[in-house]
Amino acid sequence: MKAAVLVFPGSNCDRDLAVAFRNAGADVTMVWHKDSRLPAGTDVVAIPGGFSFGDYLRCGAIAARSPITGSVVDHARRGGYVLGICNGFQVLTETGLLPGALMRNAGLKFLCKSVEMVVGTTASAFTAGYGKGQRVSIPIAHHDGNYVADDRLLARLRDEDRVAFRYVDNPNGSAGDIAGVLSENRRVLGMMPHPERAAEPAHGGTDGAALFRALTGALTPA
Template sequence: MAFRSAVITFPGSNCDRDMAVALEQVSGTPAIRVWHGDADLPDGLDFIALPGGFSYGDYLRSGAMAARSPIMQAVIEAAGRGVPVLGVCNGFQVLTEAGLLPGALMRNASQNFVCRTVPLKVENNRSLFTSGYKAGQTVHIPVAHHDGNYFADEATLDRLEGEGRVAFRYAEPVNGSVRDIAGVLNEAGNVLGMMPHPERAIEPAHGGSDGRALFESALKGLVEA
């Protein structure tokens, strides 16, 4: 069965090619590139990725304008049907702005751009995206963001924790995110938003391959479904 994935490109995306290359390397099938101004997604998609970058130059709020792009209505509908959706960095910001994930990404507490490889703790290894990891495992994934400070009110945070929807947590201070949250899942478990870049850690030439298991987990889960 061919794995049909799509990578959405917004004006200002700069990690869309990285994401497409990662998906092809792991699945063996080229990702379909979709422009944000399209109204429809290709039929029969197994996976949708919203990549990192600086959509619309982070004007107003990071991801706010991209979340209103024509293609996002189709992404929201696909997510509602259970299609896996991964948002990385700016893609995570877009998912929160579009209402697919709770919370918001604010300016880093240091007010500085953070660009380095950071340790992450795998909090939930029972999701479509994380089954290839061990619970509590520490992995190392690059970050590159200025607005990665995750925030949500206490009630929302308690609900995320109680429902096992915190996928990854920073194992050291990175950007001021509440409870060190680095990645969250939606209630159905088919939408993941995370600030670190797994697509930049899929082979040793990248300096590490800890991100590869995320894509392999999704592929395996879809094949077995």
């Protein structure tokens, strides 16, 4: 399985994300934001956390218009897999690949701690390694992680089983306690918590490793 990890000015979780994928057995290529094409044979694109372009305009808004992002959108529209974490989730909403928006945390403070989440669905390549309703502990590190959606969108996400993760104790005010959502075809996942920071024992927890193992396993030819 071939993964492409994007790198923007201000990305700070790109190497962690690459290590998590490599440890799960993936072949990883780092892709600079000024590149216009993804590597041939890319199966999944991973958009890391951080502060792309300093978040000077709006979180993820400038990165969503980088040269490489057009190829990511094309990749997703062809049925390719895309994973966006934290700032990557913000980028995915800015491109329209995922619905909703990420706004300032309800308490207007940067949050950096481990949180408990409930797995909302196992019907995706990202979440198939968990059990539905399973509780997992994953770190967060964000100032703009408040997922905003109106009642109609929340009902749609619920009815279509597209809520990948929910917070047990909502840290940021996210509508519906949402921590991660899937696209209609279930091949694009955006989530605020950082599974790459809970992927090996040295991190103090390994609950995030199942996501990378499941995705790599699903996309690796038998």
